[in-house]
Every structure is written in structure tokens, then in C-alpha cells.
Amino acid sequence: MSRIDQTFAALGQRKALIPFITAGDPSPEMTVPLMHALVASGADILELGVPFSDPMADGPTIQRASERALIKGVSLRSVLNMVAEFRQQNTTTPVVLMGYGNPIEAMGWDVFAQRCDEVGVDGVLTVDFPPEESHDAFAHLQRYNIAPIFLLAPTTTESRIQQVAKLARGYVYYVSLKGVTGAGNLDLSAIADKIPQLRQHISLPIGVGFGIRDAETALAVAKLCDGVVVGSRIVQAIEDSTEANVIANVSALVSGLKQAVEQA
Amino acid sequence: MYNYPDSTGHFGQFGGIYMAETLIPAVEELRDAYLHFRDDAEFKAEFANELKHYVGRPSPIYHAKNWSDRLGGAQIYLKREDLNHTGAHKINNAMGQALLAKRMGKKRVIAETGAGMHGVATATVAARYGMECVVYMGAEDIQRQAPNVYRMKLLGATVVPVESGSKTLKDACNEAIRDWVTNVESTFYIFGTAAGPHPYPMMVRDFQCVIGNEARVQMPEMIGRQPDAVIACVGGGSNAIGIFHPYIEIEGVRLIGVEAGGHGIASGSHAAPLTSNSKVGVLHGNRVYLMQDENGQIIETHSISAGLDYPGVGPEHCWLKDTGRAEYVAINDDEAMRAFHDLCRFEGIIPALESSHALAHAAKIAPTMRKDQVLLVNLSGRGDKDINTVARLSGITL
Ligand SMILES: Cc1ncc(COP(=O)(O)O)c(C=O)c1O
Numbered sequence: 001m002s003r004i005d006q007t008f009a010a011l012g013q014r015k016a017l018i019p020f021i022t023a024g025d026p027s028p029e030m031t032v033p034l035m036h037a038l039v040a041s042g043a044d045i046l047e048l049g050v051p052f053s054d055p056m057a058d059g060p061t062i063q064r065a066s067e068r069a070l071i072k073g074v075s076l077r078s079v080l081n082m083v084a085e086f087r088q089q090n091t092t093t094p095v096v097l098m099g100y101g102n103p104i105e106a107m108g109w110d111v112f113a114q115r116c117d118e119v120g121v122d123g124v125l126t127v128d129f130p131p132e133e134s135h136d137a138f139a140h141l142q143r144y145n146i147a148p149i150f151l152l153a154p155t156t157t158e159s160r161i162q163q164v165a166k167l168a169r170g171y172v173y174y175v176s177l178k179g180v181t182g183a184g185n186l187d188l189s190a191i192a193d194k195i196p197q198l199r200q201h202i203s204l205p206i207g208v209g210f211g212i213r214d215a216e217t218a219l220a221v222a223k224l225c226d227g228v229v230v231g232s233r234i235v236q237a238i239e240d241s242t243e244a245n246v247i248a249n250v251s252a253l254v255s256g257l258k259q260a261v262e263q264a
Numbered sequence: 265m266y267n268y269p270d271s272t273g274h275f276g277q278f279g280g281i282y283m284a285e286t287l288i289p290a291v292e293e294l295r296d297a298y299l300h301f302r303d304d305a306e307f308k309a310e311f312a313n314e315l316k317h318y319v320g321r322p323s324p325i326y327h328a329k330n331w332s333d334r335l336g337g338a339q340i341y342l343k344r345e346d347l348n349h350t351g352a353h354k355i356n357n358a359m360g361q362a363l364l365a366k367r368m369g370k371k372r373v374i375a376e377t378g379a380g381m382h383g384v385a386t387a388t389v390a391a392r393y394g395m396e397c398v399v400y401m402g403a404e405d406i407q408r409q410a411p412n413v414y415r416m417k418l419l420g421a422t423v424v425p426v427e428s429g430s431k432t433l434k435d436a437c438n439e440a441i442r443d444w445v446t447n448v449e450s451t452f453y454i455f456g457t458a459a460g461p462h463p464y465p466m467m468v469r470d471f472q473c474v475i476g477n478e479a480r481v482q483m484p485e486m487i488g489r490q491p492d493a494v495i496a497c498v499g500g501g502s503n504a505i506g507i508f509h510p511y512i513e514i515e516g517v518r519l520i521g522v523e524a525g526g527h528g529i530a531s532g533s534h535a536a537p538l539t540s541n542s543k544v545g546v547l548h549g550n551r552v553y554l555m556q557d558e559n560g561q562i563i564e565t566h567s568i569s570a571g572l573d574y575p576g577v578g579p580e581h582c583w584l585k586d587t588g589r590a591e592y593v594a595i596n597d598d599e600a601m602r603a604f605h606d607l608c609r610f611e612g613i614i615p616a617l618e619s620s621h622a623l624a625h626a627a628k629i630a631p632t633m634r635k636d637q638v639l640l641v642n643l644s645g646r647g648d649k650d651i652n653t654v655a656r657l658s659g660i661t662l
């Protein structure tokens with residue numbers, strides 16, 4: 001069983017907390033300590049953003065995180081090394097890389113998949129690679145048993161849900177709103193309507209993210225699905241912190257989210 | 265027979281629909297609507313009528329005899345897209361997409377723009393059809409194409425400055441995509457060039473093919489035959505594919521695309537993905553040759569002309585390069601400037617800096633050719649928008 005499957009199995013009826021940070025933000029040295037701090041504060045799965053020069057699906061907060069990381073020279077290669085370093089002390093928490101396809105294309109999917117296997121990456125989410133364009137790419141991931149994580153959206157049609165159901169592994173990520181990461185227009189009743197439709201075709205756990213900014217919303221969303229993804233809010237906390245207090249600030253925030261999600 | 269893209273939007277390995285899931289249903293809806301209406305008699309008639317009476321087509325072809333004589337070789341003919349309403353070829357496509365938006369019931373249109381010509385064209389058709397219009401434009405381009413910014417505002421559009429990344433065309437594209445994903449149901453994205461996710465490269469090409477279709481009739485009328493070569497500048501590639509495509513199956517006509525060489529290919533400071541042999545990559549919805557570093561990050565481009573200042577190029581040009589049917593070259597900033605001034609002084613035509621790249625390449629090869637040979641250059645736009653840039657480079661404040 002993969003680390004992602006094990007994690008959801010161990011959670012049983014409880015809901016997963018899935019925080020997102022951008023690798024290399026605020027600095028390459030801080031990423032692994034932040035990952036450990038997220039786990040210590042209750043993260044069940046980690047989503048690690050791979051910075052990209054043109055993050056089309058991201059709002060200003062994660063765009064700025066990407067820019068901070070790129071200025072410090074972070075690349076897909078160095079992100080993979082960060083995961084390797086994280087795995088020296090943590091062999092159980094799943095790590096999912098999230099980003100855009102081009103850095104992977106530049107490395108080559110074969111090399112990338114092999115490196116993911118070596119360093120202990122469990123899943124890969126490429127925002128701009130829909131199932132239609134993913135067959136060759138994801139064949140490489142499959143060879144190493146790395147889960148392709150797919151996004152589903154409020155606009156996704158029934159037939160596309162079925163298509164994703166066949167290809168997805170690990171969990172499926174439902175984008176809770178029409179918009180970019182960090183937007184503020186999340187609609188709980190729309191999520192409540194959509195999840196049962198997804199469940200008709202998808203047996204994997206369903207995580208929901210985009211626009212979850214506080215414990216109250218995290219709890220409300222957790223009641224509707226299997227896992228809650230929180231990104232921009234955490235990245236914002238990183239931006240608002242200094243190197244000295246960033247670990248403490250992020251830990252406090254994530255602990256609060258964890259408490260909320262545990263009530264679901 | 266040449267028949268691309270395939271049904272999934274691919275030109276060989278190029279093209280595709282590399283978009284976030286939220287937008288996939290939107291591009292599918294657009295594809296279905298376009299495939300339906302492109303064969304619809306009423307749509308075709310309205311488009312033709314608008315091009316004739318509103319845009320002012322057909323655009324003439326002009327023999328630039330003074331300039332040709334000075335160059336002392338091949339005869340240069342200009343396809344006068346600069347004479348279209350709003351001053352560039354961009355209106356052909358904006359008009360086609362607006363008519364489609366109208367039929368799809370979309371009341372809000374958005375666009376990205378570099379030089380501002382596509383933004384002006386979109387603002388124009390939005391005013392014409394009573395649609396709300398928002399145009400995204402890089403902050404740097406807002407500086408260098410100031411007259412066009414005010415034109416858009418006069419036409420009722422909202423111009424949103426984009427401060428991220430290199431503050432140029434690619435960043436304006438990113439921001440327009442972010443708007444589209446947020447307002448996907450109400451909004452039609454009028455994309456300005458023959459790139460992006462399927463069906464845009466095909467649809468924009470089809471709307472721009474009016475240029476080449478006219479030229480194919482006009483050239484035999486003027487000189488009794490087709491030209492020896494067709495030359496066009498390539499940003500995303502819409503004016504070039506519009507004039508190339510109808511010539512693809514006509515043997516003996518060379519097709520030459522001219523990219524922005526900036527400070528020279530060797531300097532690395534340019535916007536010429538094809539000429540500089542960039543690697544294949546994925547950006548803005550399609551797989552194309554793309555200027556990037558070894559880590560797959562998109563690199564900042566440079567061109568004197570905002571409309572060519574883009575790190576990628578449409579998928580059909582990538583395909584035409586690989587198959588050898590078209591050739592691609594680069595022209596540097598200073599060469600383009602020289603052609604700009606020459607056309608002003610010897611022909612009384614102020615060309616866009618984008619188009620000046622195509623003109624400069626014609627000026628380069630004409631002297632190596634016989635006097636009875638003919639080069640057809642797509643004069644894609646007029647240069648009024650560029651007078652501030654040109655003045656600044658000449659050390660003049662207006
Ligand atoms: C006059 C003119 N020509 C050419 C271009 C380049 O675009 P494309 O390569 O799509 O024709 C532009 C873009 O702004 C333009 O304004």
C-alpha cells in the first residue's frame with residue numbers, strides 16, 4: 001500500500017489536513033524544517049509547491065511565494081533534494097508535489113519519475129496537464145507507483161469525472177471555487193451539492209481546497225469531504241513572518257486548523 | 265492534403281489543451297461552438313459583411329516601388345493590414361471571436377495585449393456589440409504603448425496593468441487566464457494570437473486567413489502570378505499564419521517568418537524561440553517551442569516591439585518549422601528601426617515596429633534577388649502607436 005493509501009486507511013472516519021507550502025519559501029533552508037513543523041502540528045499529507053515563473057492558476061499570495069523561491073535559485077531539482085532531506089527523518093507522511101508541467105517537461109518525465117521514487121515523493125499534481133494530455137507523462141509515474149493527483153472543478157462535467165476516476169490514484173483534489181488559489185468566494189452549499197456527484201464515480205478519498213482561510217471554514221468543508229487543503233492562508237503567514245518566528249507562527253496556525261478538522 | 269490540427273488540437277507534437285481543469289469545459293464549449301458556427305451560413309455572411317463594411321476589407325496590396333528601386337533587387341509588395349479599421353490585422357480575429365461570443369450569449373469579453381493593437385481591436389468590437397470589456401496589459405507595455413492605452417479607455421474598456429513577472433505580454437496572458445478561471449461562465453476570452461489551447465490556434469488562424477485568401481487573388485491580378493516569397497513578422501504568429509496558410513499548398517512560394525532578434529540571438533536578449541532553437545515546452549495552454557532556462561522556467565524576453573516580446577510561438581509555426589514548409593529568421597532591434605524609418609521616408613507609410621521586422625528582412629534579401637522577383641510582406645499594422653518609442657530612441661521628447 002502506498003503512503004497516501006495508508007494515511008487515509010489509518011484516518012478511518014477522521015478527516016485529513018493537507019497543508020500546502022511553496023518549496024523554497026521563505027528560503028530553501030527553511031523548507032524542510034517547515035515540513036517537519038507542519039507534521040508536528042497535525043498535517044496528514046504535505047503538498048509541496050514547485051515554484052514556476054508563470055503560475056497561471058495561482059492568486060497573488062502564491063505567486064509571490066513562487067517569486068521568492070525562484071529568486072533564491074530554487075528549481076525542481078532542488079525541491080526533490082528537499083524531499084530527500086525530509087525523508088531522512090520522516091518516512092510515513094505522504095508528500096505530494098504540486099505545480100506546472102513545464103519544469104517537469106524540461107527534466108524529462110522519465111528522469112523525474114525515477115527521482116520521485118528515489119527521494120520519496122508519493123504523488124504529483126500538475127495543474128496545467130488535464131487527463132487528455134497526461135497519458136505519456138503519467139505512464140512514467142505509474143511505473144514507479146507514484147500517484148497522479150487530479151483536480152476536479154465546479155465546472156467539471158459528469159463524463160470528465162468518469163475519465164478522472166479511471167486515472168486518478170491516491171486522492172482527488174476538488175477545487176472548491178471558480179478562481180485562482182487564495183480567492184475568497186468559496187460557496188459551501190455548492191460544495192455540498194457537488195461532492196455526492198463526485199462520489200458516484202470516485203471511490204478515492206476527496207480533498208477540497210482553494211479559498212479555505214480559517215478554522216471555521218476548514219471545519220465546515222471537512223464535514224463534506226475526506227481532506228481539507230489549505231494553501232494561501234499558510235503561505236500568507238509565512239510571508240508575514242520573520243525567519244525567527246515563521247516556524248512558531250505556521251505551527252500555531254496549522255494546529256488551530258487541525259483542531260477544527262478533528263471536530264468534523 | 266495539409267489538414268491540421270487533428271481533432272484533439274494537435275499539430276504533430278505541438279498544440280493541445282494544457283489548461284487547468286476549471287477551464288477545460290470552457291475551451292470545450294468554445295471548440296464546439298466554433299466548429300458549429302464556422303460552417304453556419306449566417307455566421308459566415310455576418311463575418312464577411314462586418315469585414316467589408318466595418319473593418320474596410322479587402323485591404324489593398326501596394327507596390328513599394330521607391331523602396332524596391334533603392335534596394336536594387338526584388339520588388340517588394342505590401343499587404344496593407346495597417347489600413348484596416350483600428351490599424352492592424354488584429355481586428356480580423358477580434359471581430360470573428362466577438363461574433364462567436366455574441367452567439368454564445370457571453371456579455372463580457374476579456375483580452376491580453378502587448379502592443380495594444382489587440383486590446384484596441386477587442387475594445388472596439390466590444391463597443392460595437394455592447395459588451396463589457398477588460399484588457400490586461402503589462403505595466404511595461406503600458407509605458408511604451410501609451411497612445412493605445414488611452415484609445416482603449418475611450419472605447420469604454422477597462423485596462424488593467426499587470427505588475428507580475430516581466431510585466432509584458434506573457435504576464436498579461438497569465439492575468440487574463442486568472443480572470444477567465446474566475447468568471448468562466450459569463451466571460452469570453454478573446455485571445456489575440458494563433459496560440460493558446462485548442463481551438464484558439466485553429467480559430468484565430470481561420471479568422472486571419474482572410475489576409476492570405478485576398479492576397480492569393482490580388483497578386484495574380486497585379487503581377488500575373490504569385491509572389492516568390494511571403495514574409496511576415498511572428499509574435500504569437502497570427503498575422504503570419506493568416507497570410508501563410510492559404511499559400512501552404514502553393515508550390516514555389518517561400519514562407520518566411522521573422523522573429524524579434526532583439527539585441528541579437530547570440531546576446532540571449534531576444535524573443536525568437538524558433539530561430540534560437542529553443543526547447544519544446546508547455547505554456548499558456550499549448551505545447552510549443554519555448555524560451556526557457558535549463559530548469560523549465562520561462563525566461564524574460566526582449567524586443568523593441570511589444571507585440572513580438574513573447575517567449576513562445578503558436579503551435580502551427582512550430583509544425584511548419586519542423587516540416588520545413590516555412591523558414592524562420594530573426595531581425596534585430598536596430599535593423600527593424602532602419603526599415604521603419606526607410607518606409608516612412610521613401611513610401612510615406614509609418615509601419616508598426618512589429619511589421620518593421622518583416623520589412624527589414626525583405627530589405628535584407630531583396631538585394632540578393634533578381635529585379636523581376638517579388639516579395640510580399642504582410643504590413644500587419646501601422647506605427648502611430650510606436651512614435652513615443654521611436655522618438656525616445658532618437659533622443660527626442662515629444
Ligand atoms: C501590428 C502587429 N503586428 C504583429 C503583431 C504580433 O502578433 P502576431 O504574431 O500574432 O501577428 C502585433 C501584436 O501585437 C501587432 O500589433
